[in-house]
Amino acid sequence: MITDGFRRYTKRHMIRKIGLILVCAAALSAAKLPFDVEAMMKIHRIGEPQLSPDGKTVAFSVQDVDIPNNAKPRQIWLVPVSGGSPRQITREGTANERPRWTPDSKHIVYVSNRGGASQVWMMDPDGSSAKQITTLSTEASGVLVSADGKRIVFLSSVYPACGTTPTAFDDACNTKRAEEEKASKVKVRMYTSLLYRHWTAWESTRRQHLMTQEMDGGKLRDLTPGNRDVPPFSLGGGDDYAISPDSTEVAYVTNADADLATSTNSDIFTVPITGGEPKKISISPGGDNLPVYSPDGKYIAFRSQARAGYESDRWRLAVYERGTDKITFLTDSLDRPVDSITWTPDSQRLFFVAEDRGRHGLQMVSLQGGAFKAIITASSSVDDVQLSADNKTLIYTEQSGNRPAEIFKAASTGGASVPLTGLNDALLAQYETNPLDEFWVDSPDGSRVHSFIAKPPGFNPQRKYPVLFLIHGGPQGAWGETFSYRWNPQVFASAGYLVVMPNPRGSTGYGQKFTNEINADWGGKAYEDLMAALDYVVKQPYADPDRMAAAGGSYGGYMVDWLLGHTDRFKALISHAGVYDLRSMAGETEELWFPLWEFKGMPWQNSELYAKWSPSFYVDNFKTPTLVMHGELDYRVPVGQGLQLFTALQMKKVPSKLVLFPDEGHWILKPQNSVLWYSQFLEWIGEWTKK
Numbered sequence: 153m154i155t156d157g158f159r160r161y162t163k164r165h166m167i168r169k170i171g172l173i174l175v176c177a178a179a180l181s182a183a184k185l186p187f188d189v190e191a192m193m194k195i196h197r198i199g200e201p202q203l204s205p206d207g208k209t210v211a212f213s214v215q216d217v218d219i220p221n222n223a224k225p226r227q228i229w230l231v232p233v234s235g236g237s238p239r240q241i242t243r244e245g246t247a248n249e250r251p252r253w254t255p256d257s258k259h260i261v262y263v264s265n266r267g268g269a270s271q272v273w274m275m276d277p278d279g280s281s282a283k284q285i286t287t288l289s290t291e292a293s294g295v296l297v298s299a300d301g302k303r304i305v306f307l308s309s310v311y312p313a314c315g316t317t318p319t320a321f322d323d324a325c326n327t328k329r330a331e332e333e334k335a336s337k338v339k340v341r342m343y344t345s346l347l348y349r350h351w352t353a354w355e356s357t358r359r360q361h362l363m364t365q366e367m368d369g370g371k372l373r374d375l376t377p378g379n380r381d382v383p384p385f386s387l388g389g390g391d392d393y394a395i396s397p398d399s400t401e402v403a404y405v406t407n408a409d410a411d412l413a414t415s416t417n418s419d420i421f422t423v424p425i426t427g428g429e430p431k432k433i434s435i436s437p438g439g440d441n442l443p444v445y446s447p448d449g450k451y452i453a454f455r456s457q458a459r460a461g462y463e464s465d466r467w468r469l470a471v472y473e474r475g476t477d478k479i480t481f482l483t484d485s486l487d488r489p490v491d492s493i494t495w496t497p498d499s500q501r502l503f504f505v506a507e508d509r510g511r512h513g514l515q516m517v518s519l520q521g522g523a524f525k526a527i528i529t530a531s532s533s534v535d536d537v538q539l540s541a542d543n544k545t546l547i548y549t550e551q552s553g554n555r556p557a558e559i560f561k562a563a564s565t566g567g568a569s570v571p572l573t574g575l576n577d578a579l580l581a582q583y584e585t586n587p588l589d590e591f592w593v594d595s596p597d598g599s600r601v602h603s604f605i606a607k608p609p610g611f612n613p614q615r616k617y618p619v620l621f622l623i624h625g626g627p628q629g630a631w632g633e634t635f636s637y638r639w640n641p642q643v644f645a646s647a648g649y650l651v652v653m654p655n656p657r658g659s660t661g662y663g664q665k666f667t668n669e670i671n672a673d674w675g676g677k678a679y680e681d682l683m684a685a686l687d688y689v690v691k692q693p694y695a696d697p698d699r700m701a702a703a704g705g706s707y708g709g710y711m712v713d714w715l716l717g718h719t720d721r722f723k724a725l726i727s728h729a730g731v732y733d734l735r736s737m738a739g740e741t742e743e744l745w746f747p748l749w750e751f752k753g754m755p756w757q758n759s760e761l762y763a764k765w766s767p768s769f770y771v772d773n774f775k776t777p778t779l780v781m782h783g784e785l786d787y788r789v790p791v792g793q794g795l796q797l798f799t800a801l802q803m804k805k806v807p808s809k810l811v812l813f814p815d816e817g818h819w820i821l822k823p824q825n826s827v828l829w830y831s832q833f834l835e836w837i838g839e840w841t842k843k
Contacts, residue, residue, distance in 0.1 A: 186646035207540035211251035241279030298399035346413035352817035403443035464628030507661040510632030553588035584609040606641035618699035620649040625706030627658035656681030717770025724840035733768035777807035783816035
């Protein structure tokens, strides 16, 4: 029998125990270090996981940061699917990446600079018996292995003039051309058409082509001869080329339009793996990419956009039937963009990753269409999805706003996941990083606007914190449950800020209408959305409305420039790679389809719209102290935009600072530059918000 006295004793004991737990938890939290930029640079950056055909092992790459040498070396690791410690298997060279298994799971083909240049190599799964496969003077990257194990397909930037047919490729000619260019005392660029520069590089006489070679050597063939890059403008993400399961054909993406600067119409072609005439299989006037053959070889799945000239149109899941040339769109009823695609081994279903409200979850759909089944839904983002040959095990990477990517496995039907790697667990245990919170507000026109918040270490709702308002780029982009190294909210929060990350009009993952509503309205509804989110934040008892800063890059930088002329609510601003003058931007940027779509023509065709939304027309209102940062190799938002902004600020006697990176483009990527970028960022906002 339990007496009342025993109950009272037990209750007091439990209260005391809970109190001790809370005190211990608080002490543990207090003992952890703030997650600063130095901590971020220690993260092992996991990518490129590849499940072996026998389903037993995952090969993957790990990039580390070497600050003293200003480098980011990458090595290949393995981890058993059954569980066990991951182990590094490459050590020679600083760029070992792109692991791909041979069909028998006995060897790994990969790309390495261990011999002094980027070439394709092969090794045993323990890293031994490394053998170089390619010896091109133009180097090699992006390797694939055919299903029969006899051929590799890879990328190389070659001189098109050295061969116009697959059988005429001449590496000696490429070598001679390269040596002549290097020896020439005349360094000049001449162009007669657009696109003459892109991202961070000027157009040269080389073109990136798909090459093929037998695994044991033999004749080298150029599968995509001519004056086109394959794939076009690749900045990362999934493969834009694939080999058929019977090893006889290659599907690839290129843009065959005459004017590449104004066209988003990338298309999918197929070509025999030994070379031959290409066949165009996609029909959309918009972009088509990421071809993936079904395991039975009957279909090619890919992503497709419906509208020409709009790079942010919704990506749909399409399936091409090789026997009939029929194309079916499976996600027309899903108002979310498809990110990546994976077939089930029986070729009857497709797994796909879709973006939704700041998350990237995994769904499944039948080849015949119909309802979508959610497989992975969490406050996270998944990618790199692969299935074992028996269709039982799912391998993927997962990350969130406070956790970098690691590799997981789960049952293909869903359920609890099991981590295969935890390379960053010990490091992160030393630091306090908080999961992202979120909130929704109504914009003046009734639209619902979503935002994330990262709170400082040891957050105390009874305190008031300075606010850092981050504005994402794109403008068709979004903040979400991903771990960023360029704008890391945990680093900013650990400096003592309440970090607010709103997703205003133009953001992706909230329906295509919401995304489209930024078009020709850059400073309109998006600005109202941002102010609505800010109004919500300043009403919170822990936010200090008198100590607020705003920062953004690219379109986010544009919006910072817009804020300069339209509000004085912030004590400090940071504009990184921001668009300042829309007219000159249209004449300097490389991808002209962007201003053509966003502002319905060039400045001489629609001057009133350019004037309406250009921050440069509101200089008389500039008052807020502003830090301007820009990379001089930025051809997306050319450095002149930052220089014009800084000149205007200085002429207006507004406290301002200009930080230029001569060796960086749109993104600040070199380790020492990144550390400096973060220090300048935090130093500037701290000067104005922590007085």
